[in-house]
Amino acid sequence: xxxxxxxxxxxxxxxxxxxxxxxxxxxxxxxxxxxxxxxxxxxxxxxxxxxxxxxxxxxxxxxxxxxxxxxxxxxxxxxxxxxxxxxxxxxxxxxxxxxxxxxxxxxxxxxxxxxxxxxxxxxxxxxxxxxxxxxxxxxxxxxxxxxxxxxxxxxxxxxxxxxxxxxxxxxxxxxxxxxxxxxxxxxxxxxxxxxxxxxxxxxxxxxxxxxxxxxxxxxxxxxxxxxxxxxxxxxxxxxxxxxxxxxxxxxxxxxxxxxxxxxx
Amino acid sequence: xxxxxxxxxxxxxxxxxxxxxxxxxxxxxxxxxxxxxxxxxxxxxxxxxxxxxxxxxxxxxxxxxxxxxxxxxxxxxxxxxxxxxxxxxxxxxxxxxxxxxxxxxxxxxxxxxxxxxxxxxxxxxxxxxxxxxxxxxxxxxxxxxxxxxxxxxxxxxxxxxxxxxxxxxxxxxxxxxxxxxxxxxxxxxxxxxxxxxxxxxxxxxxxxxxxxxxxxxxxxxxxxxxxxxxxxxxxxxxxxxxxxxxxxxxxxxxxxxxxxx
Numbered sequence: 001x002x003x004x005x006x007x008x009x010x011x012x013x014x015x016x017x018x019x020x021x022x023x024x025x026x027x028x029x030x031x032x033x034x035x036x037x038x039x040x041x042x043x044x045x046x047x048x049x050x051x052x053x054x055x056x057x058x059x060x061x062x063x064x065x066x067x068x069x070x071x072x073x074x075x076x077x078x079x080x081x082x083x084x085x086x087x088x089x090x091x092x093x094x095x096x097x098x099x100x101x102x103x104x105x106x107x108x109x110x111x112x113x114x115x116x117x118x119x120x121x122x123x124x125x126x127x128x129x130x131x132x133x134x135x136x137x138x139x140x141x142x143x144x145x146x147x148x149x150x151x152x153x154x155x156x157x158x159x160x161x162x163x164x165x166x167x168x169x170x171x172x173x174x175x176x177x178x179x180x181x182x183x184x185x186x187x188x189x190x191x192x193x194x195x196x197x198x199x200x201x202x203x204x205x206x207x208x209x210x211x212x213x214x215x216x217x218x219x220x221x222x223x224x225x226x227x228x229x230x231x232x233x234x235x236x237x238x239x240x241x242x243x244x245x246x247x248x249x250x251x252x253x254x255x256x257x258x259x260x261x262x263x264x
Numbered sequence: 265x266x267x268x269x270x271x272x273x274x275x276x277x278x279x280x281x282x283x284x285x286x287x288x289x290x291x292x293x294x295x296x297x298x299x300x301x302x303x304x305x306x307x308x309x310x311x312x313x314x315x316x317x318x319x320x321x322x323x324x325x326x327x328x329x330x331x332x333x334x335x336x337x338x339x340x341x342x343x344x345x346x347x348x349x350x351x352x353x354x355x356x357x358x359x360x361x362x363x364x365x366x367x368x369x370x371x372x373x374x375x376x377x378x379x380x381x382x383x384x385x386x387x388x389x390x391x392x393x394x395x396x397x398x399x400x401x402x403x404x405x406x407x408x409x410x411x412x413x414x415x416x417x418x419x420x421x422x423x424x425x426x427x428x429x430x431x432x433x434x435x436x437x438x439x440x441x442x443x444x445x446x447x448x449x450x451x452x453x454x455x456x457x458x459x460x461x462x463x464x465x466x467x468x469x470x471x472x473x474x475x476x477x478x479x480x481x482x483x484x485x486x487x488x489x490x491x492x493x494x495x496x497x498x499x500x501x502x503x504x505x506x507x508x509x510x511x512x513x514x515x516x517x518x519x520x521x522x523x524x525x
Contacts, residue, residue, distance in 0.1 A: 021442065130464060
């Protein structure tokens with residue numbers, strides 16, 4: 001199994017490396033909205049001193065960490081897998097004795113992530129110099145964040161894959177993805193640190209998986225959570241990882257059974 | 265008029281294309297309404313935490329959302345679909361046929377694809393502008409309204425010219441098929457008033473990739489925030505950018521040698 005992953009890594013790394021110019025453009029696209037929201041919230045915080053106790057510096061620190069967490073936990077499965085389902089090339093992969101999504105697509109995601117991370121370093125440093133947030137990081141919190149980030153990526157990868165599998169039944173999978181992204185932006189803490197959401201939406205955010213994949217790791221790194229909060233959030237991550245796997249597994253089994261490639 | 269006949273032909277062709285994808289239209293409209301809901305929710309959340317954003321009240325931000333959506337709609341109706349066609353044509357050489365036609369090539373490249381199903385977005389955008397203005401409580405003079413409309417047109421002309429510049433650059437750097445990404449990416453920044461952004465970002469979206477010229481600036485004129493010379497300056501910028509971009513386009517076309525050559 002390790003052998004398989006090692007070979008897949010070599011192939012996927014080389015493949016992603018080919019598209020490094022595209023990657024910069026992708027990063028640019030992805031950077032704009034966090035910076036816009038950072039600017040919006042710091043403006044609000046400056047004009048009235050703070051927003052619900054959050055100062056301009058708190059927002060800057062929050063979004064600077066968000067940039068890193070988002071790269072580490074996000075996934076691009078739909079871009080990789082949906083075309084393969086739709087044009088039938090998935091058929092070749094189904095013949096291989098390894099799960100195509102949990103090997104090939106997974107490694108492709110990780111290679112993309114690794115390259116993204118390298119490109120992010122200089123950009124992050126420039127933004128750090130521009131916004132100059134005070135970050136009080138402590139080693140324990142950063143170390144605790146490692147398992148949180150792994151679990152977060154696991155959840156998002158499985159949810160994203162499950163969503164992509166809907167392509168087995170309909171060509172409208174991109175519309176669904178659009179909708180998913182909107183829900184994610186609101187409830188993961190992308191648009192606003194979740195403490196500023198109206199109470200009803202906050203409750204919903206506590207139930208949905210998204211806050212545990214972005215807001216929780218950010219707050220953990222920033223050292224804003226009590227021990228009880230941390231334990232609860234880790235618990236929720238495990239629960240959602242299990243649920244996401246279940247959804248993915250059921251959809252995969254049903255999807256592959258009814259999949260018929262063009263020409264078959 | 266020759267130009268009108270060409271536009272007529274393009275519209276007829278694109279109506280036929282659009283009619284072939286009717287259910288797609290419904291999906292697009294639903295998605296658009298979903299994003300509208302998202303955008304209004306996000307404004308509601310911002311204003312549940314504050315009373316003004318960079319000197320702009322909630323109603324004015326709704327109007328700005330409308331203006332931003334209007335720009336976005338124009339981009340989706342003509343600019344993005346034609347970019348796709350242009351890049352495709354440059355890669356496979358079908359652009360040759362465009363240049364062979366006895367009409368202005370910049371014009372042909374700009375309007376040959378029209379995404380008609382996005383037209384309902386116009387109604388939403390206009391409704392947002394009107395509702396926002398009605399609630400903003402500022403009584404605007406006729407002169408302000410005229411400068412608002414003029415600046416909207418010239419702002420879009422600036423963005424369109426920038427687009428022409430970007431695709432013209434592809435004549436020199438054929439591999440540059442990400443030519444419009446930076447424009448598409450920064451468009452998102454137009455949803456909020458430029459005054460909100462840090463100085464470097466404000467410079468970027470006002471002068472380098474001038475999204476703000478088509479979104480914040482017209483509304484500022486409507487609010488009466490702009491001096492007459494600023495309005496004239498922005499209008500001159502619009503006219504100048506159209507001239508410069510068409511020059512560059514012509515230079516690019518002379519460089520073009522077809523995909524096979």
